[in-house]
Amino acid sequence: MNIANLIKIALKALANNKMRGFLTMLGIIIGVASVITMLAIGQGSKKSIQSQISEMGSNMIMIQPGADMRGGVRQSASAMETLKLADYENIAVETRYLAAVSPTVNSSGQVIYGANNKPSTIYGVNQDYLEIRRYSIGDGNMFTEQDITSAAKVCVVGKTVVDELFTNGENPIGKIIRFNKIPFTIVGILTNKGYNSMGMDQDDIILAPFTTIQKRVLAITHLQGINASAIKEEYTEQAISEIADILRRNHKLKPDDDDDFTIRSMEELSSMMTSTMNILTVLLASVAGISLLVGGIGIMNIMYVSVTERTREIGLRMSIGAKGVDILSQFLIESILISVTGGLIGVLLGVLLSLLVNFGINFPIYIQAWSILLSFGVCTLTGIFFGWYPAKKAAQLDPIEAIRFE
Amino acid sequence: MKTENIHTHNSPASPSPKGARGKEIIRLEHIARDFHVGDEVVHALRDVSFTIREGEFVTIMGSSGSGKSTLLNTLGCLDTPTRGEYYLDGTSVRTMGKNSRATLRNRKIGFVFQSYNLLPKTTAIENVELPLLYNPSYNASSRKQKAIESLKAVGLGDRLNHRSNQMSGGQMQRVAIARALVNDPAVILADEATGNLDTRTSYDILVLFQRLHAEGRTIIFVTHNPEISTYSGRNILLKDGRVVADTENNTIQSAAEAFAKLPVEED
Ligand SMILES: Nc1ncnc2c1ncn2[C@@H]1O[C@H](COP(=O)(O)OP(=O)(O)O)[C@@H](O)[C@H]1O
Ligand SMILES: [Mg+2]
Numbered sequence: 001m002n003i004a005n006l007i008k009i010a011l012k013a014l015a016n017n018k019m020r021g022f023l024t025m026l027g028i029i030i031g032v033a034s035v036i037t038m039l040a041i042g043q044g045s046k047k048s049i050q051s052q053i054s055e056m057g058s059n060m061i062m063i064q065p066g067a068d069m070r071g072g073v074r075q076s077a078s079a080m081e082t083l084k085l086a087d088y089e090n091i092a093v094e095t096r097y098l099a100a101v102s103p104t105v106n107s108s109g110q111v112i113y114g115a116n117n118k119p120s121t122i123y124g125v126n127q128d129y130l131e132i133r134r135y136s137i138g139d140g141n142m143f144t145e146q147d148i149t150s151a152a153k154v155c156v157v158g159k160t161v162v163d164e165l166f167t168n169g170e171n172p173i174g175k176i177i178r179f180n181k182i183p184f185t186i187v188g189i190l191t192n193k194g195y196n197s198m199g200m201d202q203d204d205i206i207l208a209p210f211t212t213i214q215k216r217v218l219a220i221t222h223l224q225g226i227n228a229s230a231i232k233e234e235y236t237e238q239a240i241s242e243i244a245d246i247l248r249r250n251h252k253l254k255p256d257d258d259d260d261f262t263i264r265s266m267e268e269l270s271s272m273m274t275s276t277m278n279i280l281t282v283l284l285a286s287v288a289g290i291s292l293l294v295g296g297i298g299i300m301n302i303m304y305v306s307v308t309e310r311t312r313e314i315g316l317r318m319s320i321g322a323k324g325v326d327i328l329s330q331f332l333i334e335s336i337l338i339s340v341t342g343g344l345i346g347v348l349l350g351v352l353l354s355l356l357v358n359f360g361i362n363f364p365i366y367i368q369a370w371s372i373l374l375s376f377g378v379c380t381l382t383g384i385f386f387g388w389y390p391a392k393k394a395a396q397l398d399p400i401e402a403i404r405f406e
Numbered sequence: 407m408k409t410e411n412i413h414t415h416n417s418p419a420s421p422s423p424k425g426a427r428g429k430e431i432i433r434l435e436h437i438a439r440d441f442h443v444g445d446e447v448v449h450a451l452r453d454v455s456f457t458i459r460e461g462e463f464v465t466i467m468g469s470s471g472s473g474k475s476t477l478l479n480t481l482g483c484l485d486t487p488t489r490g491e492y493y494l495d496g497t498s499v500r501t502m503g504k505n506s507r508a509t510l511r512n513r514k515i516g517f518v519f520q521s522y523n524l525l526p527k528t529t530a531i532e533n534v535e536l537p538l539l540y541n542p543s544y545n546a547s548s549r550k551q552k553a554i555e556s557l558k559a560v561g562l563g564d565r566l567n568h569r570s571n572q573m574s575g576g577q578m579q580r581v582a583i584a585r586a587l588v589n590d591p592a593v594i595l596a597d598e599a600t601g602n603l604d605t606r607t608s609y610d611i612l613v614l615f616q617r618l619h620a621e622g623r624t625i626i627f628v629t630h631n632p633e634i635s636t637y638s639g640r641n642i643l644l645k646d647g648r649v650v651a652d653t654e655n656n657t658i659q660s661a662a663e664a665f666a667k668l669p670v671e672e673d
Contacts, residue, residue, distance in 0.1 A: 005539055016527050316523045319484060320585070321512020321540040323505045400484050403523060 001326050003333075010334035013306070024302045025342035027295025028379050032346025033353060034288035035375040036367065040354035042281030044365035046274060053270040055196050057134050059233045060266040061098075061240060063091075063226040063247070067258050081222040082251060082260045088226050090246050097230050097239035100128035103210045104225040107217045109180040111206065113165035120161060122179050122206040124213025125227075132229040135207075140173045140188035143209050147187075151211040155184040158203035159192050182216055184208060236267045292375070295342070296382035303335050303390035314394050315402025328395035335387025336380060343379035347372055428460030430493075431592050431624050432481060437490035439476050439647075450476040451487065452647040458593070458626065463619040465635040466628045468644030474628045475597060477644065481626060482515050482595050483507045495592045512540050516586030520598040522578040524570040524585075530557055531566050534584045541589065556584040560614060576607035583614060593624045600634070606668055612637050612661035637661050 014021040065082040085103070092101040105124040110117050123129070127142050143154045157172065166172050176183045184206075193202040214220055230239040240263050247261050307314070314327055322330075351367060358365045439451040450473045458464055468474050479485035480492060483499050484507075492499045495514055499507065511517075516537075524533045534553035538544040544552065557566055560580040570578060579599065586594050596615070600608035616637060619625055627638060635641040636659045643651040 001539055002542070012528075312523060313525060316519075316525075317536070317540075318508065319482065319511060319517050320537040321508050321589075323508040323540075325505075326540060400479050403519065 001322075001329070006329055006333045007337065009330055010337045013310075013334055014337065017306075020302065021338060024298055024338050025345065027298035028292065028339050028342030028382065029295075029346040029349060031288065031292030031295040032343050032375045032379055033350035034291055035285060035378075036347060036350025036371055037353045037357065038284035038288045039281060039371040040350070040365040040367045041357060041363065042277065042284050043368055043371070044358075044363065046277035046281065047366045048364040049273045049277060050270065052196050053266050053273070055134070055193075055202075056266060057132060057229060058266050058270060059099075059230040059236055060132055061228045061230060061236060061243070062264045062266075063228070063243060064262045064264070065222070065225070065260070066262060067260060081220075083223040083226060083247075084250070085221070085223065087247055087250050088223060090250060091226060091228065091243055094246055095228075095239060095242045097235040097242060098228045099231045100131040101226065101228040102126045102129040102132055103223045104129070104227050105210050105213045105218060105220070105223060107180070107213060111161065111165065112178045113175065116165045116167055118161070118164045120179075120204060120206055122155070122184075122208055122213060122217065124208055124210035124217070126210060128229075129207065129227065132227050135193065136191050137188045138191035140186070142188055143207075148209040148211050151215050152209060153182065153184050153212060153216065154187045155179075155206050155208040156188040156190060157186055157207075158190045158205040160201050160204040161206055162189060179206065180217060184212075230265075233267055236265045240265060289378075292378060292382060295379075296339070296386040299335050299338055299383060300386035300390060302338075303331060303387055304393070306334070307331060307390045307394040310394075311397065311402045311405040314397050315399045315405065318397070318399035319403055324395040327397075328391045331391035331394050332384065332387050335391070336383035339379045339383030339387075340376075343376050346379070347376060350375070428462070430457055431460050431462075431495055432456075432458040432626075433491075433493040434480075435491040435493075437477075437480060437487045437492060439473075439480060439485065440488045449647050451480070454490070454644075454647070454649055456642060456649060456652060458624065460592075460624055461619075461622055462640055463615070463625045463638040464627065464640045464642060465638040466626060466642045466644060467630065467632060467635055470630060472644040473647040474630070474644055476647075478595055478597050478626070478628050481593070482517060483511050508540075512537060513589060514592040516589065516591035516594040518579070518582050518586050518594065518596040518599045520601040522570075522575075522582045522602075524578055524581055527569055527571060529567045529569055530562060530573075530581045530584070533570065533581050534588050536585060537589045552588055553584070556588040557581070559587060559618075560584045574607075575603050576610055579603065579607075579611055580614065583611075583618075587618070587623075593626060594618070596625065596627045598629055599627065600629070600631075606665070609661055609665040609668060613665055616661050637664075 063083065065080045088101065088103045091098070095101075102125045106121055107124075108119065108121045111120045111122075126148055127145075130136060130142060137156065140156075142156060143152065146152070147154050155177070157177075162172050165177060166175070172186045172189060174185065176185050178184070190203065190205070190207075196202055210223070228239070228243070230236045243263055244259065248259065251260055253260065317327060354365045354367055357363050434455050434457070437451055437454040438449070441448040441450055454477065466474055466477060476485065480487055481494075483494065483502075486500065490500075494510065497510070499510065502510065525536070531550060531553045534556050535549045538549040538552060554563075554566060557563060560583050562577065562580050562584065565573065565577060568577075570581070573581065583599075599615075600611050603611060612634065615625055615627065625638075627634065629635070636655065636657075639655055639658055641651070641653050641655060642649055
C-alpha cells in the first residue's frame with residue numbers, strides 16, 4: 001500500500017478518536033515545547049554573557065591585589081595594598097604581549113554641578129583605559145600625560161553624567177563639577193556606549209588621572225588594581241604569565257610563596273561562563289528531553305491499546321489481502337503522525353513560550369534552527385521507536401484469531 | 407427452479423457429482439489439519455478431498471466442531487493444512503509464503519463473515535474499496551468506481567455514503583458482500599453469513615447469493631443450518647473433520663419465492 005493511502009488511513013483512525021489522539025499528542029507537545037524553550041533560554045543567556053564579555057573587551061586582563069580567594073575568607077587590609085605604582089610601571093615597560101595598561105583606583109560619591117547632583121563613581125586611570133574598556137572621546141579631549149604627572153583636577157565624563165548634571169543644555173567642556181567637594185574640570189566627553197547586556201549603564205562614568213584620585217580623593221599610594229589589554233585574545237595566557245613573573249619579582253616572593261595578587265582575564269571568565277552555560281543548557285534540555293521520552297511512552301501505550309481495540313480490523317485487513325508489512329506500516333505511520341503533529345504543535349508552542357519569556361520577563365532568549373530540527377527529529381524518532389513494538393505486534397497477529405477477537 | 411447446475415467430473419480425487427461445466431477453481435487432495443493443544447492432537451480435518459468448479463454454489467454443512475471453519479480458512483488461504491495439497495485456481499497453496507498467500511487472498515478470494523466485520527464509522531464505499539487498497543493496480547478513482555459498481559450489484563446503490571453504524575444488519579451484510587465481490591474473486595467464501603440475521607433478512611441475503619450465483623459467481627457457503635442447503639446446488643456434509651456426504655441438489659429452492667411466502671413481520 002502506498003504512503004498516501006497509509007496516511008489517509010492513519011488520519012481517519014485519529015479522526016475517529018480525536019480526544020485520545022490529542023491527549024497522546026499532549027505528551028509530545030509538552031516535551032518538544034519545553035526542549036525548545038529550555039534551549040532558547042540556555043542559549044540566550046550564553047549569548048548574552050558572551051556579548052557582554054566582548055563589549056567589555058575579550059582580551060582584557062584584570063590584576064587585583066590579594067591572593068586568589070574566590071568565595072574564601074576576607075583578607076586583611078594590608079594584603080589588599082600589594083599593588084604599587086612600580087608594579088604598573090614595570091608591567092607597562094617590560095611585557096611584550098600587552099597593548100595597553102592602566103592603573104585603577106576608584107571612589108564612589110556624589111557629583112555636584114550647580115543645583116544638580118547625582119551619585120556616581122569616579123575612576124582614576126590613565127589614557128590606556130579608553131582602549132582597554134573600548135571607550136572613545138566624543139567631545140573635547142582625554143586628559144594628558146602632563147595631567148597625570150601633576151595630578152591635575154581634570155576629568156572625562158560619560159553621557160549620563162552630562163545629562164543629569166547639565167540639565168539646561170550648556171556645553172559641559174571647561175565646566176567644573178565637584179566630586180566629594182573636590183572640583184574637577186571637564187576636559188572631554190565619552191561617546192555613548194549605552195547599556196551593557198546586564199542592564200548596566202556604561203555611560204554613567206567619570207574618568208580622572210589615577211594620580212589625582214590617589215592623592216586628592218583617596219589619599220593612598222597603592223593601586224586598587226591594574227587593567228590591561230593583551231595585543232590579541234590568543235596572547236592572553238602569555239601576557240598573564242609575564243605579568244605574574246614581574247609581580248612576583250617586584251614583591252620579592254619566594255618560589256613556594258603564594259601569589260599576593262590575582263590575575264583574571266576575560267578570556268578565562270568567558271570560557272568559564274560559556275562552559276557553565278553549556279552545562280546549564282544540557283541540564284535544562286535533558287529535563288525537557290525526559291518529558292519527550294515520557295511523551296513517547298504515552299504513544300506506545302496508546303498504540304498498544306489501539307492495536308488491541310482494532311484486532312478485528314487487523315484480522316479483516318489481513319484476510320482481504322493486507323500483508324504483515326502493510327499492517328506494520330499502517331500503525332507505524334499512525335504513531336509517527338501523532339508524534340510529528342505533536343512535534344509541530346510543540347515547536348510552535350515552544351517558540352511562542354520563548355518569545356513570551358523574552359517579552360514578558362525580559363529574559364534573553366536565542367532560538368537556534370538546530371534546536372527546532374533536533375526536537376522535531378527526536379520526536380519523529382520517538383514515534384518510530386515507540387510505535388514499532390505495537391505495530392510489530394499488530395503485524396504478527398494471526399488473521400484467523402484476530403478476526404474472531406471479541 | 408434452476409436445473410442447469412449439473413456437475414461433470416473427471417478428477418479421481420474428487421467425489422463430487424458429474425456433469426458440471428466450467429474450469430476447476432478449487433481442488434483439495436487429502437487435506438488434513440491437526441491442532442496441537444497441550445499434549446493432545448485435535449484432528450480438525452482428516453483426509454478431505456473434493457473439487458469445486460467455476461459457477462458452483464456449494465453449502466458446507468456440519469454440526470458445531472465438525473471442521474467447517476477450519477476448512478473454510480484453508481480454502482481462504484488463511485490457514486495451511488498439515489498434510490495434503492490445495493490448488494486454488496491452478497496454483498498450489500501449500501508451498502506459498504505468508505505474503506504470497508496474502509496477495510492470493512486479495513486477488514482470488516472474497517470473504518463474507520458472520521459478523522460483517524465492517525470498519526466502524528466508515529462509509530459503505532470506503533468499506534467496499536478496502537481490498538483494492540492492497541492492490542497497486544487500482545488508483546483512487548478506479549477503486550471508487552469499482553466499489554460503487556459492487557454496491558449497486560448488491561442493491562445498495564442508494565446507500566453509498568452511509569456509515570456502518572447507520573445501517574441495519576442486512577444492509578451491513580450487503581456491504582460486506584459487496585466488499586467480497588469488489589476484487590472479482592475466483593470464489594466467494596461465506597462463513598455463517600446469515601448467522602446473525604433474523605429469518606426475513608436471512609432470506610433476503612440468500613436471494614442475493616442466489617442472484618450472484620446466477621450471474622456466474624462461484625460461492626461456498628458454510629452453515630450449520632440444513633435449511634439453507636436447499637437453496638444451493640451442492641451440499642458437502644462434514645463430520646469430525648471428514649466429508650461424509652457430497653450430494654448434488656437437483657431441486658434447488660428459490661430463495662425469492664420462500665422470501666415472498668414469509669409472513670410480513672409487524673413492527
Ligand atoms: N486454533 C485451534 N486450536 C486448537 N483447536 C482448534 C483450533 N481451531 C479449531 N480447533 C478445533 O478443531 C475442530 C474443528 O473446529 P472448527 O473448524 O471451528 O469447527 P466448526 O466451524 O465446524 O464449528 C474443533 O474441535 C475445534 O476445537
Ligand atoms: Mg465455525
